[in-house]
Amino acid sequence: MSLLSVRDLAVARGGLRVIEGLSFSLEKSRALILRGPNGSGKTTLLRSLAGLQPAVDGQIECGADAIAYAGHADGIKPALTVTENLRFWASVFGHSAIDPALDAMNLRELAARPAHALSAGQKRRLGLARLMVTGRPVWLLDEPTVSLDSASVGLFAAMLRSHLGQGGAALIATHIDLGLPEAAVLDLSQYRASPRTPASRPASFNEAFA
Ligand SMILES: Nc1ncnc2c1ncn2[C@@H]1O[C@H](COP(=O)(O)OP(=O)(O)OP(=O)(O)O)[C@@H](O)[C@H]1O
Numbered sequence: 029m030s031l032l033s034v035r036d037l038a039v040a041r042g043g044l045r046v047i048e049g050l051s052f053s054l055e056k057s058r059a060l061i062l063r064g065p066n067g068s069g070k071t072t073l074l075r076s077l078a079g080l081q082p083a084v085d086g087q088i089e090c091g092a093d094a095i096a097y098a099g100h101a102d103g104i105k106p107a108l109t110v111t112e113n114l115r116f117w118a119s120v121f122g123h124s125a126i127d128p129a130l131d132a133m134n135l136r137e138l139a140a141r142p143a144h145a146l147s148a149g150q151k152r153r154l155g156l157a158r159l160m161v162t163g164r165p166v167w168l169l170d171e172p173t174v175s176l177d178s179a180s181v182g183l184f185a186a187m188l189r190s191h192l193g194q195g196g197a198a199l200i201a202t203h204i205d206l207g208l209p210e211a212a213v214l215d216l217s218q219y220r221a222s223p224r225t226p227a228s229r230p231a232s233f234n235e236a237f238a
Pocket of ligand 1: 041042043046064065066067068069070071072073
């Protein structure tokens with residue numbers, strides 16, 4: 029079953045098309061790894077799929093409230109503790125259990141610490157734990173392992189496998205090997221818009237605020 033389906037998609041950044049003619053489906057329990065050199069449009073694609081900016085052409089089909097996006101910013105509230113951050117996000121997404129998320133990313137010992145006092149890797153662990161309390165099936169992940177040590181990469185990979193095992197799916201931009209041999213790879217190089225033509229945008233859309 030397809031949780032996310034994309035047909036003939038074109039996306040743009042800075043008013044220029046970056047990717048065009050992209051079609052793929054993301055099935056239940058599957059991970060798809062996004063590859064491509066710097067600037068090939070991985071972030072732009074993920075932002076478009078997450079609804080942070082409009083696509084300039086093509087169709088995106090996905091169930092309502094299916095997507096959880098983890099971009100370069102961790103979405104963490106610095107004044108709140110680790111526990112309070114997870115409780116906040118759980119309440120936003122209508123869930124209450126945060127214990128599995130604390131355990132998954134080894135955050136128990138840091139549970140009472142304000143997020144502003146976490147190291148970069150600890151913040152990233154909290155940002156990734158946030159995905160679990162969304163309860164959403166489709167995870168869009170932009171370089172999720174940045175700042176993580178190898179043990180934390182292992183925790184993240186286990187969390188991801190568990191998500192896939194429960195029928196979720198993930199689209200992941202990453203330059204490292206996550207140890208998911210079953211994951212398919214989507215190389216964006218072949219969808220590069222060439223030449224990079226200007227993109228028409230809805231008059232109401234201002235990228236400065238996206
Ligand atoms: N805020 C911005 N304004 C204008 N152009 C941008 C902006 N951010 C990125 N771009 C351009 O859009 C294109 C796609 O960038 P994008 O960040 O999607 O690539 P990426 O594949 O995620 O790269 P990386 O591997 O370096 O993270 C690049 O040419 C980049 O220079």
